[in-house]
Structure formats: structure tokens, C-alpha cells
Amino acid sequence: MSAPNRATLHARVLVDELAKTGVSSVCVAPGSRSTPLTVAADAHPDLVVFSHLDERSASFFALGRAKRAGDPVALVCTSGTAAANFHPAVIEASQARVPLVALTADRPPELRDSGANQTIDQEKLYGDAVRYYDDLPEPAVEDRTLRSLRVRVDRAVTAATGTHPGPVHLNVPFAKPLEPTAVPDDSPHAVPEGWADDHPLAARGRDGPFVATTAGRMALDESALAALSEAITNAERGLLVAGPTDRGYAPALVALAEASGFPILADPLSGLRYGPHTADVPVYGAYDGYLDERVTAAWPAPDVVVRTGASPTSKPLRRYLAREGARQFVVDPAGEWREATFRATDLVTADPGLLAVELAERLDTESADWPGFERAERVHAAEVTAAEGRFEGAIARRVVADAPDPATLVVSNSMPVRDVDRFAAPRDAALTVLGNRGASGIDGITSTALGAGSATDEPLVLLIGDLAYYHDANGLLALERCGVDATIVLVNNDGGGIFHMLPIEAFDPPFEGQFRTPHGLDFAPTAALYGFDYVRVGAGDDFADAYRASLASDGTQVIEVTSDAERSHRTRESIRERVVARLDE
Amino acid sequence: MSAPNRATLHARVLVDELAKTGVSSVCVAPGSRSTPLTVAADAHPDLVVFSHLDERSASFFALGRAKRAGDPVALVCTSGTAAANFHPAVIEASQARVPLVALTADRPPELRDSGANQTIDQEKLYGDAVRYYDDLPEPAVEDRTLRSLRVRVDRAVTAATGTHPGPVHLNVPFAKPLEPTAVPDDSPHAVPEGWADDHPLAARGRDGPFVATTAGRMALDESALAALSEAITNAERGLLVAGPTDRGYAPALVALAEASGFPILADPLSGLRYGPHTADVPVYGAYDGYLDERVTAAWPAPDVVVRTGASPTSKPLRRYLAREGARQFVVDPAGEWREATFRATDLVTADPGLLAVELAERLDTESADWPGFERAERVHAAEVTAAEGRFEGAIARRVVADAPDPATLVVSNSMPVRDVDRFAAPRDAALTVLGNRGASGIDGITSTALGAGSATDEPLVLLIGDLAYYHDANGLLALERCGVDATIVLVNNDGGGIFHMLPIEAFDPPFEGQFRTPHGLDFAPTAALYGFDYVRVGAGDDFADAYRASLASDGTQVIEVTSDAERSHRTRESIRERVVARLDE
Structure with missing residues (x-):
């Protein structure tokens, strides 16, 4: 049996080669132009497919999964702005050196810049943020073409996983029919005789990569x-x-x-x-x-x-x-x-x-x-322990200190990663702690966490601020859709707490309105929207209890800790001052 | 009085020139590196500032506002992936020819590509999607520098609003201090003597644009x-x-x-x-x-x-x-x-x-x-009227037919715009109907609608599908934050109904899992999250009643119409077949 048309065969070969070179999962956002890729990925026995509805969340999910797994993850989207929604995660992947293979479906060349619907300029869409870019040729079925296709895929994955790992981008044009629909033998889209699936270059005719890559490591003499x-x-x-x-x-x-x-x-x-x-x-x-x-x-x-x-x-x-x-x-x-x-x-x-x-x-x-x-480490630990109850740093400390062994922890940017940095002491436990410090954006961290969670059986903990939680709320859909459970600790200080650390705090206006920007959101309804348990905790030991309970439970729990950003900031400052004063004695 | 430091003065001049050349509003996402721009925008008497927490939604809000107002809208974000989140809206603005002025704060040149935090390559970030790009020089205070700055702003706005209107991009580097903090006179960041605010080139020393642009229109001889x-x-x-x-x-x-x-x-x-x-x-x-x-x-x-x-x-x-x-x-x-x-x-x-x-x-x-x-228009109208009750096309028809006069209507891509196209007949009423057909993406339409609503006192109606509603749920924050009311008609067919129109429908798997992709989301909790009324309507006249009631009310109502995509598709097809059959007689 051979493929019913060229686009189908082309996509099958492309996706098969991805699988052969070490890609084991694909994050797909639905779309029409990408149909050949989606169909091929869905049908491939060696690929896990995760379906997402927001390309931005899809790409951060892929990023998190690739981070945790250490393997490249592929991304598929349709033509148009869908591809631009990958851009933030592509940049983060570039700077954090995470292997991603972005496959953006495109119109065939004759329809580009023609006013055709959902057609944008996708060439080099991610600029210098990718390690390899190729605008693939249109599907054609002949020996050299399919050799070239397999080689290009091998090159892309090799670039994504090389000495300087990172994202790569294959722009993939398709003309209709996009579906696995049979076409007449004399159609230009027909697959010529002799290209049955077991042909050495066709969909299922190969074991192993087309070109095996043996990569050295940089070694000093x-x-x-x-x-x-x-x-x-x-x-x-x-x-x-x-x-x-x-x-x-x-x-x-x-x-x-x-x-x-x-x-x-x-x-x-x-x-x-x-x-x-x-x-x-x-x-x-x-x-x-x-x-x-x-x-x-x-x-x-x-x-x-x-x-x-x-x-x-x-x-x-x-x-x-x-x-x-x-x-x-x-x-x-x-x-x-x-x-x-x-x-x-x-x-x-x-x-x-x-x-x-x-x-x-x-x-x-x-x-x-x-x-x-x-001495400084000891003094610091003592002062933190002695500090009054529940400031944000103490939450971060406990999140790490009480995490199961092993566990995967993901921390959002802005204050959470800084609090973990300062307050979460070294621990003799197999904790994998991840964050997006490539570009240090606030975006996509929920998806990053759930992507990481999809790559491990370890308990998954996400420590996240309210702005980051809002920013990637769409990412929560992956909990059910991609079958990931998590303990999510949401430190809610109603706005940009980090700005209290900066001199702009002294200038109000515009401090409240344009920097701290309180949103007043009650996030509890996100639990009903995306289907998880939601607990809001008060002072004292409530957080520790809720955290332990969540870690002991199945499913996903969001534990919201309401916090006063300014007070937390003052506590951080006063601990630091006391530590410095004691060490300066 | 002069500005307390160079960055402050530079940003004041930049923002002042924007206002002088016809920009009357700025959408700002909070961030540190962009502090000088945010402070200047907030303080400028002629600018309205809208604060957003998700840059993607911010940029689509700006797009919608610029579309409805016909005037350029500025966007401000901090450095890093924040800027990449503007990319989808920048592309839509390019293809739909909507004037946007994207101002992305950046590290000063000596910190670029250095591993400094939140520093990415922002040069030409949007590729060929912008009409004008400039990496502005670092703040400096001398006659030529400030003349150059004002001219660059004028050029950018002129390019955004010219014969081929669209987005422009100014990348704006700032070194610390970013806040309006006084610096010593001998600091390299100090403003030299003589640059008081009433200096002809400084913040408030001018009326009208620095260079007045008189633009011709393309005229045939x-x-x-x-x-x-x-x-x-x-x-x-x-x-x-x-x-x-x-x-x-x-x-x-x-x-x-x-x-x-x-x-x-x-x-x-x-x-x-x-x-x-x-x-x-x-x-x-x-x-x-x-x-x-x-x-x-x-x-x-x-x-x-x-x-x-x-x-x-x-x-x-x-x-x-x-x-x-x-x-x-x-x-x-x-x-x-x-x-x-x-x-x-x-x-x-x-x-x-x-x-x-x-x-x-x-x-x-x-x-x-x-x-x-x-005759065809008459026959079509008759068949649509005769068709059984509530398929999606009938909702679209009624949304337009019952809209107040005047009103601003925004329609999402995928099925809503197609249903409006086919079923919403011409009407003697001042309806402004907007959609994002530049790149025809599903993204950002709620923000586009609320941005449009912010530019008019007319009633605002958004007709939106469930995938689009999910995709830009973050945009709903602007209802309260930016003070916009809307009637939102959410046609929920639990997934990608448009795929029923395509041949892939015949291939299951992967049709259900990868194309129709039912999400099973109950969107009612978004009402509690973002503070509006939510009605779910059943068959018959319920929708018409709810729609009328919403149009007669203050505040925002989401009217969810649950729908069976496949049945709606069959109804569309059968109406078309009957119309064609009658006209073919």
C-alpha cells in the first residue's frame, strides 16, 4: 500500500524521520494546513501526540517536556499567526538551549504574498533564535527528493541537539489535498508507482535514522x-x-x-x-x-x-x-x-x-x-527560621524543603525563582528544579511545568506568582488534556510584587497603576474551569498542611497563598539586614 | 525644572512626540526596563494609558482600538519574550494595515548578547512585518540627539499611517537608572544645564509635531x-x-x-x-x-x-x-x-x-x-428563514439583524465570520463590523473587540466561537481594567467546528482527537473570574430574548449558545443545496 497522495507521503516521511532521529513526542495545535503532519504524527507508532488549543501554551509545554526529558520535542501548527505564537517559547528555548523542532505548515510558494487567506511571511519567522531553518520544498515523490527530505530532518534534529542545543524551524508547504484522500493516478498530487510503504525511503521502510549522527563533545587537548x-x-x-x-x-x-x-x-x-x-x-x-x-x-x-x-x-x-x-x-x-x-x-x-x-x-x-x-549559611538559616511566619520567602523555602524525594519542581520568574534562590537551602534529595531563565520572561511557565511533568513519573510541583498564573492560565488545560497532575503553589500578592524591590516604588503615581498593577482577580474559578481542587490558605501552618495533603493526593491541587507583597519585601530586607549585621560584627 | 536623568528626559521626549503626531493612546504591560516609557506615558496629559498584564492581549487590544479609531495606538513592553508576545498582533496589523507603534524596551547595547538577564536579540524582531524599524540610540541630551529622536518618532508614525499603513517598531535601549530618580550632576546620566521642560526640544516645550507630515494620496492622472x-x-x-x-x-x-x-x-x-x-x-x-x-x-x-x-x-x-x-x-x-x-x-x-x-x-x-x-438573494433569504431553528448561521444572522443602530460588531475567525458572511444580510443601519482577516488567525479576538469598544461609545457586540474564546480568555481582563462593556455571543460547539467543512472529517482517527478536538470546557466560571453576567441559552427564542436583554443592559453579558457543529454544518449544506436547486430550476 502506498500513500494516497504526495502531501500525505511527504509528511509521513518527515514525521517518520523525526521519530527515527530521537523525537518521541509532538505537540500539535489543530489546523487545516498542517493536516498532513498532524495525521502522520497521530498515526506514527513511536510518537506520543499532545493536543493543545493555544499555540503559545503548546510551545511552552514542549519546552518543559524537552527540558525535563533532555530529548527534542516537535511542535506542529497551521499557517499564519499560529506560528508567531510559538515565538516566545522559541526564544526561551534558544537562550536556555532546549531542543525544539518547530514545524509550521505553510501555503505552497505560489500562494505566498498573494492575498491568500491565512498566509503570512513565515520565512525566517524566528530570526536568529533558531539553530537551523529550512523552507522545505513542496512535496514531490522521487528518490532524490525523499532522500533530501530525510537528510534535512536529520540535520534539523542534529542542530537542535548539538553542542549548542536549541530550537530549529522547518517551514513546510503543502498544497491541497491536505487530507489522506486518494487522488487520480494522473493527478500532479498522485504518488507514482513503486512507492509502497515498505519502500526503503517511504513511510515505514526504514529502521534507524537515514543518516546516523555521531557527535563529538568539545574537549581540551x-x-x-x-x-x-x-x-x-x-x-x-x-x-x-x-x-x-x-x-x-x-x-x-x-x-x-x-x-x-x-x-x-x-x-x-x-x-x-x-x-x-x-x-x-x-x-x-x-x-x-x-x-x-x-x-x-x-x-x-x-x-x-x-x-x-x-x-x-x-x-x-x-x-x-x-x-x-x-x-x-x-x-x-x-x-x-x-x-x-x-x-x-x-x-x-x-x-x-x-x-x-x-x-x-x-x-x-x-x-x-x-x-x-x-558561617554565613548557618547565620542565614537561623535568621530565616527566626523570622516571622509566612512571608513569600518562607513559602518558597517550604515548597523545596518539604518536596518529596524525588520530585520535579518548576518555579516561575519574577519573585518565586528569587525566593527559591535565596531561601531554599541545599538538600540531600533528588530534586529537579526548572525555570525559564533563558530570557526570564513571565510567560508560559504553567505550560512549561506541565510539559516537564509529562516527561516524568515524579511528583510535580509548580511554584508560581499570580501574574504568571494569569499569563498562562490557558496552559492549565493541559492538566486534563495531556494527563498531568501537579501541586501548584500560587503565591498571590495581587500584582507585580517585584516592583517593590525597585526604585519605582517611590513614585506613585505611576507605581500602583502601571507597575504594581493590582488586578483583584479571584483565581478560584479557574478550578471549575479546568477541573482541579483549589485551596486558599491563611496564616501559620495552614500552608504546610495543605502542601503535604496535596503531595499525598492524586489529581491536581492549586494551593493559593495570599500574600502582602510589600510586607514580604520588608521581611526579605530585614532578614538580609540582620544577617549582614551579624556577619559584620 | 528639568528631568532628573537622561533616560527620563529621553522617554518624555519620545512619548511627547508620539502624542504630537497623533497617537492618543498607549497600551502598556508592566515591566522594569520599560519604566521610562511607562512613566512618561502615564504623565502625559494627552495620552490615555491602558494597562494590560498579558502582552499578547495588550497588542490585540491596541489593534482593535486602532482599527475602530482609525488612529495609531502605541504599545509598550519590557525587554525579552514580552516583545515576542506582540508578534501575532503585529503580523495581523501588517496584513490588515492597522497602524501600531510597538515600543520595546531593551538593554543598552553593551549588555546585549552578554548573558545579561532578560536580554534577547530584539533587533528586527518582527522581520518584514513592520513598515519601519529603528534601534534607537541610547539616551543622550544634546540638540542634535533630541532632534534626531523627534524626527525618528515622526518617521515611525508617518510610516504607520501612510499609504500602506501598518505596524512600526522602535526598539528603545535604556541604562539604569530607569526611574525618575535624580542623579548627581557629574553622573553620565545627568541632564546637562539648560534642558528645562520648556526647552523647545524638551518634554513640554512644543506645540504640534516636530516635523509636520503632509501626505498625498495615490491619484491617477x-x-x-x-x-x-x-x-x-x-x-x-x-x-x-x-x-x-x-x-x-x-x-x-x-x-x-x-x-x-x-x-x-x-x-x-x-x-x-x-x-x-x-x-x-x-x-x-x-x-x-x-x-x-x-x-x-x-x-x-x-x-x-x-x-x-x-x-x-x-x-x-x-x-x-x-x-x-x-x-x-x-x-x-x-x-x-x-x-x-x-x-x-x-x-x-x-x-x-x-x-x-x-x-x-x-x-x-x-x-x-x-x-x-x-432573485438569488431573495431565494436565499427565504430558505434561511424557513430552515429549522437554531443552527449557528441563524445565530449569526440574528446577531447582526438585531444589533442596535449604530453598533460595533466584532466577529471571530473560523465559523463566525463565515456565518456572518453568508447569513447576515445587508441592513440599513450604521454597523461597523470588524474581524481579523489580515492573517485570519483565531487568536486575540476578544482583546481586539474590547480595544475596538474602547474607541467608541456605540454598543459593542462580539460574536465568537469557543476555541477563540478560550484562546484569548486573558483578554477578558480588559473588561474591568480598561472599562469596556460588551455583549459577547459565544457559540460553543465544543471544538473546531470548521473541520466538519473539510475532507478530514471522513478520517477518524485522527478527526476527533486532533482536529475537532473537543475540550469539554464549561466556560461559565470565566464570569466569576472576570466579573460579568453569564447566560446559557437553549433552543427557540431564548437566544433572541437574551440578546435583546443584554443589549438593553449595562455591563457585560456573555450569552453562550451551545451548538452541535455537525448539525449546524449539515443545515448550512442543506440550505445551500435547496437554494442552488431552486435557482437551478
Whole structure:
């Protein structure tokens, strides 16, 4: 049996090659022009298809799933503005290095820029945010064409998953018929004789990828490794700084920490703040709460800093690193310069995992202790514990501290990720903490979380602010539609609490109306809309109880914690001041 | 008094120049990097500021407001993915020729591509979808710099409102301080002496635009006009085809219809289907329901067709025009070729309003009657009236037929606009009917409607399908936040009813799961979420009663009409078949 028409065969081959190169799931938003792709994805035995109704949420779901799974996820949409709705997630994927394969259906070339309905200029729609772009040729069925198609798909997936992973974009034109409708043999859309499904190039005629990719990793040569290990060996006092990344470099970096004696300053999104290794090597996580010139003036300065991942979430940490004048090695597999204080002294283009293992094998040093960090972490923990009840930081702390082991936690931007950064201490538990710190937008985080949840059997927790909850409320549809359960902790301070941290707070108007922007929304009806339990908790232990109860339950619960942003901000400030004052004594 | 720092002064000047060139409103989404723009907009006495929390909804609100008002609307957002959320509306604005001024705040150049937080590549973010793009220089305060800034703003607004109106994009970098905070005199961010607010180039030192723009309109010369009027005069039988446009060409085109004797085939979004002129010249609006080869085979063919606006919504009309081999004049002020059947014989680059008036003055012809159209419209109306009760087309018909005079109606894509096209007959009432037919996306229509409503005191009606309602549910926040009331008619057929029109209906799976995609959502909780009345109506006259009651009430009501998409589709088909059969007799 062969495909009933060219578009059907073309899409079957394209989708089959995706599956053969390691794509195992596709997020689809319904549409007409994309019919061949949707039909092919739905029919493919090796693909899971998630159906979404809002392309923006679809793309963030794909992002979250790809982050958690570490595998590329494909996206399918119809022509027109649908494709533009992928743009925010494509940018986030680019900056966070998450492999996505965006397939946007398009009109055939003769209808572009013609006034035809739902036809926009989709060429290079995502600009430089994608690692590979191709405007595929129209479906045609001949040996070279289908070889070319399979090769292009292989190239796209290879680019998405390479040394500099990220999104890729295939624009896919289709003429009618779009459906798997038989056409007459003499139709230009007919599949010629001999292209049965078991043809080596056709839909089900292959095992494995058409072109197998064997990808190297960036590795330093012996002399470069020797120079680096010498610098580390000669350092009196060093630090490893682990910034946000979704790559699995943690074991190697722990080995490096052990071999070098350098403690790890671990961003919550680095994969290093939480895990069994925290019992074995010094991992510091409260630095956002105490790094201050008054404190660190008395400390010995680090002479070597080794940085991996993106720029840390913590501004006090970034400032500390900028101040201390150490030799700073920024390790990046893609050779990007992600260090915006411009204090890096050395860029190391190398795979951080590989490099860390190689260095660990060469090192056998004793680095000096860091009594300053040790004490500061203790003092900070004590002051946080002593602080009055339920400010937002305490919620963030508890969300992490009481999370099951293992669990996947997703945190929204703006205050939640900052509160987790400052208040959620390292823990000997297999917690995967994810956030969208590529572009640090407030958008799409619910979908990101549910996408991540779809890729794991672990309990899923989302810590989210009210603006982020509103922004991606559409993402909640995936709970039922994609079969994901979650515990969602919604910290509701009725507006942009983060603006209390900024000088604009002193200017009202426009502070209330244009920055804090209280919305007065009661989010409880979202529970009836999307089908989950909703609890609003008051003071004291209510949150802890509700959180535990949710973690022990099936289904999804939203636990809303109403909060006063200004009071929370003052509490954060006063804890920091007390910590700094004690450390400055 | 002068501005406390350069960023503040720069933004004040920019925003002041916007106001001086005819921008009267700004849609703002809160953010930090955009603080100088937000503060300046909020403080400007001639600007209305609408605050939104989702940039996607903000941009579609701006689109709707600009469509209804005919004036450019500005948009402000912070750096990062916020700006990408404008992309769908920017594309729609480009294709529908709606003037928008997108102002995206950015990091200063030295922080770009550095790994700095919330910093993405915003240069040419919207590609070719904008009429003007500029990456503004950093704030500096000197004579030439501020002259340049005012000129750039003037250029942007002129481009947005010119012969080919549409969106423009100014990327605006700011370094800290972003707030109106005083800085020391020797700071590089200080405003030098002599730049008090009443300085001729500073914030409040000017009346009128810095450079006044006098824009011509595309006008034909005498010989071209003579040739065109000769073609029309010599035509035995002609048609005017008015496609979607938001420009006010209606009176001129009516004059042309009167002078030429050509009837008008009026798209519901053309500005010509509804209005007092429908009592004076033949305006046909049901053609989508009867144009069919079996019917028109017996009709005399038109020998001249004059087309204005974008491609008509009706596919039967497009096919009819493609079939008949007439001389087809496509009139477009921007000289675009919006005719995707490639049957145009003449492109006329001229302002349609000006051209129609010029031609009307030169013409004094008797065009032959169109008994075919006359009879077909009557037969269609009779069959629709006779059809069983409440299918979706009857709802669309009643929404228009019972709308107050005047009123602003907004219709969503997919089925609602097609049902209005086919079933909502011409009416002698001042109805402004708007839809997003530029790119024909399903996104952003609630925001578009509320934006349109914000620009008029007329009653506002939105006819919307369930997928569109879900897609832009965030837009409902503008009801309270931006002070707009509406009657929202939500036709809920639980999924993509339009797919019943397409051949994919015959293939299940994947039809139900990937195309019709029932969501099972009960939308009633959106009323509690966003604060309005919600009525769900059953069969018979319930809808008419609820619709009348809503139109007579203050506040916002959502009237949900539950509908069976498949049955509605069969009813549409059977009416069409009966109409065609009767006309084919």
C-alpha cells in the first residue's frame, strides 16, 4: 500500500524521520494546513501526540517536556499567526538551549504574498533564535527528493541537539489535498508507482535514522588541560559557580569539587543545589541573602573561579564575583560569552561535564577552607527560621524543603525563582528544579511545568506568582488534556510584587497603576474551569498542611497563598539586614 | 525644572512626540526596563494609558482600538519574550494595515548578547512585518540627539499611517537608572544645564509635531482616469466587489456604484454591507450561499469587475470571480497584489476613495441589471428563514439583524465570520463590523473587540466561537481594567467546528482527537473570574430574548449558545443545496 497522495507521503516521511532521529513526542495545535503532519504524527507508532488549543501554551509545554526529558520535542501548527505564537517559547528555548523542532505548515510558494487567506511571511519567522531553518520544498515523490527530505530532518534534529542545543524551524508547504484522500493516478498530487510503504525511503521502510549522527563533545587537548589544572592547583582558594542549565553535568562537577576542594555556589536551576552530593561536598545556596561588601570585605578573596551554566540568578553573587578580581574561567560548550559583568578572564570552550571529569582526574589539591561561607549559611538559616511566619520567602523555602524525594519542581520568574534562590537551602534529595531563565520572561511557565511533568513519573510541583498564573492560565488545560497532575503553589500578592524591590516604588503615581498593577482577580474559578481542587490558605501552618495533603493526593491541587507583597519585601530586607549585621560584627 | 536623568528626559521626549503626531493612546504591560516609557506615558496629559498584564492581549487590544479609531495606538513592553508576545498582533496589523507603534524596551547595547538577564536579540524582531524599524540610540541630551529622536518618532508614525499603513517598531535601549530618580550632576546620566521642560526640544516645550507630515494620496492622472472610466462605461454588466478593509472608503464607493450602476458584492468586513446606502444602491451579501456553477451558468457574465479591499472572505465568490473571465481591476493604494486566484487583469495603484469619487464624477452609465443576483438573494433569504431553528448561521444572522443602530460588531475567525458572511444580510443601519482577516488567525479576538469598544461609545457586540474564546480568555481582563462593556455571543460547539467543512472529517482517527478536538470546557466560571453576567441559552427564542436583554443592559453579558457543529454544518449544506436547486430550476 502506498500513500494516497504526495502531501500525505511527504509528511509521513518527515514525521517518520523525526521519530527515527530521537523525537518521541509532538505537540500539535489543530489546523487545516498542517493536516498532513498532524495525521502522520497521530498515526506514527513511536510518537506520543499532545493536543493543545493555544499555540503559545503548546510551545511552552514542549519546552518543559524537552527540558525535563533532555530529548527534542516537535511542535506542529497551521499557517499564519499560529506560528508567531510559538515565538516566545522559541526564544526561551534558544537562550536556555532546549531542543525544539518547530514545524509550521505553510501555503505552497505560489500562494505566498498573494492575498491568500491565512498566509503570512513565515520565512525566517524566528530570526536568529533558531539553530537551523529550512523552507522545505513542496512535496514531490522521487528518490532524490525523499532522500533530501530525510537528510534535512536529520540535520534539523542534529542542530537542535548539538553542542549548542536549541530550537530549529522547518517551514513546510503543502498544497491541497491536505487530507489522506486518494487522488487520480494522473493527478500532479498522485504518488507514482513503486512507492509502497515498505519502500526503503517511504513511510515505514526504514529502521534507524537515514543518516546516523555521531557527535563529538568539545574537549581540551592535553596542554590546555594541564594549564587549567595547574591554575586550579596553584589557587589558594577557589570557587565553583554553577549557573542555570538543564544539562546533566552535576556528577562531573561534583567530582571536580571533590578533587579541587572548591565549594560549589549552586544556583537552584543548576542541577547542583539538590542531590545526594550535598552530603559530601560543600554546596552553598543562601549566598543571595548574605553576599554584601560589608560581609565579604573581611573574607579572603578567591583567586580562581570556575563558572558553568548561564549567569546565576543571584545579583549579589554576580556582584561579588565582579568585585573580587579573581581569575574567572567561564566554561561553555558552545563558546558563548555569558558573563555580563565582563570580569571573566578566561573563556573555556569545552563540554563542562567532560572537562570536569578530566580535571578531577588530574587534580589532587587541598583548597583552603571558606569559613566565611560556612558561617554565613548557618547565620542565614537561623535568621530565616527566626523570622516571622509566612512571608513569600518562607513559602518558597517550604515548597523545596518539604518536596518529596524525588520530585520535579518548576518555579516561575519574577519573585518565586528569587525566593527559591535565596531561601531554599541545599538538600540531600533528588530534586529537579526548572525555570525559564533563558530570557526570564513571565510567560508560559504553567505550560512549561506541565510539559516537564509529562516527561516524568515524579511528583510535580509548580511554584508560581499570580501574574504568571494569569499569563498562562490557558496552559492549565493541559492538566486534563495531556494527563498531568501537579501541586501548584500560587503565591498571590495581587500584582507585580517585584516592583517593590525597585526604585519605582517611590513614585506613585505611576507605581500602583502601571507597575504594581493590582488586578483583584479571584483565581478560584479557574478550578471549575479546568477541573482541579483549589485551596486558599491563611496564616501559620495552614500552608504546610495543605502542601503535604496535596503531595499525598492524586489529581491536581492549586494551593493559593495570599500574600502582602510589600510586607514580604520588608521581611526579605530585614532578614538580609540582620544577617549582614551579624556577619559584620 | 528639568528631568532628573537622561533616560527620563529621553522617554518624555519620545512619548511627547508620539502624542504630537497623533497617537492618543498607549497600551502598556508592566515591566522594569520599560519604566521610562511607562512613566512618561502615564504623565502625559494627552495620552490615555491602558494597562494590560498579558502582552499578547495588550497588542490585540491596541489593534482593535486602532482599527475602530482609525488612529495609531502605541504599545509598550519590557525587554525579552514580552516583545515576542506582540508578534501575532503585529503580523495581523501588517496584513490588515492597522497602524501600531510597538515600543520595546531593551538593554543598552553593551549588555546585549552578554548573558545579561532578560536580554534577547530584539533587533528586527518582527522581520518584514513592520513598515519601519529603528534601534534607537541610547539616551543622550544634546540638540542634535533630541532632534534626531523627534524626527525618528515622526518617521515611525508617518510610516504607520501612510499609504500602506501598518505596524512600526522602535526598539528603545535604556541604562539604569530607569526611574525618575535624580542623579548627581557629574553622573553620565545627568541632564546637562539648560534642558528645562520648556526647552523647545524638551518634554513640554512644543506645540504640534516636530516635523509636520503632509501626505498625498495615490491619484491617477487624467488619461488613466479616462481609460478606466471608458472601460466601465463600455461594460455591459459590471460588479463592484468590496473586500475587507478598515478604511473609510464606503461613501465614495457608494457614489461609484450609483454612477456606474454596478451593484456591490459587499464583504461583511468591507464597511459596505451595512449602512443607509443599502436602501439606495444594490448591495448583495448572501452570495456565499448561492454562487455555484449550476446557478451562475445561466447568468450573463460580468465583463468588468472592480475590486477594493483585501480578498473577500467568501470562497464561492472568489471562485465565481475566477471563473467568469471578466476584466478585473484590483484597486489598491499600496500597489499590493491581493488576488490569489491570479485572475486580475489590471492592477490600479490608487486610493480607492479618491478613485471612486473621480470615476463617479466622470461616469453616467446605465449598467445592465442583475436579475440573477436579485432573485438569488431573495431565494436565499427565504430558505434561511424557513430552515429549522437554531443552527449557528441563524445565530449569526440574528446577531447582526438585531444589533442596535449604530453598533460595533466584532466577529471571530473560523465559523463566525463565515456565518456572518453568508447569513447576515445587508441592513440599513450604521454597523461597523470588524474581524481579523489580515492573517485570519483565531487568536486575540476578544482583546481586539474590547480595544475596538474602547474607541467608541456605540454598543459593542462580539460574536465568537469557543476555541477563540478560550484562546484569548486573558483578554477578558480588559473588561474591568480598561472599562469596556460588551455583549459577547459565544457559540460553543465544543471544538473546531470548521473541520466538519473539510475532507478530514471522513478520517477518524485522527478527526476527533486532533482536529475537532473537543475540550469539554464549561466556560461559565470565566464570569466569576472576570466579573460579568453569564447566560446559557437553549433552543427557540431564548437566544433572541437574551440578546435583546443584554443589549438593553449595562455591563457585560456573555450569552453562550451551545451548538452541535455537525448539525449546524449539515443545515448550512442543506440550505445551500435547496437554494442552488431552486435557482437551478
